[in-house]
Amino acid sequence: MLVACLAMFMKPFNASKYEGVNFYQMIGLDTSASQKEIKKSYNRFLKQKKNFVNPSQTTLDIWEKTEEAYAILGNNYSRALYDLFGMDFLDSTDFQVAGYQSDEAIEALVKMIGKYPEELTNYGGMAFYPVEFTLEDFMFGAKRNVTAVHTVDCECPDGTVACTKCQKQPVMEIIEKTEIVLPKGAYEYHRIIGRGLGDAVSLRAASDIIFVATSTKHDRFERKGRDLYTTINVTLSEVIREDDKIIKGLDGTDVKIPLKNIQNLMEMRIPGQGLPDYFNKNQRGDLIVKFNLMIPETLTDDQKSQLQNLLPTDEASYL
Missing domain, CATH: 2.60.260.20 (Urease metallochaperone UreE, N-terminal domain)
Known part of the structure; x- marks a missing residue:
């Protein structure tokens, strides 16, 4: 659970226009491409754009999708999510948990494959948390302080045997402050992963939080x-x-x-x-x-x- 003075209603990302699109194929690279290769490809794309004097609307639409591909794959956080979930995670821009599998869903999977999937033993998905920034913040870069109130496993003094407190209550709530950094020139829906800011893995809850940066409506731009x-x-x-x-x-x-x-x-x-x-x-x-x-x-x-x-x-x- 997060406590912060942030807006509750965020503008959604429209992933439907990217249906059937593979970002790696769009920029002409494979999934093993390094960040250096992605940046070189992006610079070639910019040079090609510069040669157009009066681009058609179709060309402008292609450019928009291509820039989105570079924005996703050029950010290590977003790229990791894209590689894991594909296009599904692009729609995750409001308060929600993605990737969580209920007990019923896991039981159905066990019946299907004949065994319990080990990777889902403690996996509780990832919590997406939107954070609003002004357009000026995207221009100059900015920082936000967020307070996370989350449930963690009880830490015993001796570190080995469960103490009396842990035996009665194996988990406890802690308050943790974290700083979110928005880089200068970040794209809309820039994603930042907050490792361990969610709830305890032992509870099969979302242990990581994905902060999604969106811009507030500007009166002129x-x-x-x-x-x-x-x-x-x-x-x-x-x-x-x-x-x-x-x-x-x-x-x-x-x-x-x-x-x-x-x-x-x-x-x-x-x-x-x-x-x-x-x-x-x-x-x-x-x-x-x-x-x-x-x-x-x-x-x-x-x-x-x-x-x-x-x-x-x-x-x-x-x-």
Whole structure:
């Protein structure tokens, strides 16, 4: 059991879009690939992405799945879970225990294979525990302190023979504090394993806790992989003047947005203004800006006349 000031309702991961997908095959590596090989493959992927000028939506969807594959396999914790459970663990983003087998399920397995599976003797699965971080935390990295109240086997003073206390109560509750570290540029649903923070193995309970990092809703930015998306309002006056617009980036720095030849709902990619790259900390994703062109609701007759003189009447000029 965990005690912490964390949100109870988390956004779920949609694993259905990865049905039938093998992450190792997707990135062209086998299950024995080292982390160094995965990083080299990831850098090749980034170079290929850079060659695309106007990628189609299909290409963008493939990129999203590929980045998710690298995010899972490039994190030793997530990779271990993927190798053990496959896609099933991806949906484990809220409070739950995965991998636990009930007594009834084990009995059915015994009847099927004719013997008791030794690996399930004390295995109680793994508890998944979501932890919310701000988008700024994913930008700069962050730490969270979590207090775990869990049940452990009684520890006798002599270390060998059960003491009087242990004979009456073989388990006891302890309070343990642990620090969760979110690396700079971590992907959404970054997983951190807390070894031994669950309950005692002798109780066939979940002894390990998987902390799942998710980002809270931001009032200006949305993340997709290492890219950030935002929508800005632009007045008709600004568009006509073609001035640059300055906005604050997620990291607090000024980002210059050119307004020349923009149209309503048009998207512009600003390189290097996204989140830090999880594998290459000196690189960043991009910022994708969508423009919301604001038209005045009321104009005087004189203003209307001036606009009519300024704006072209040829329809081809608006295509």
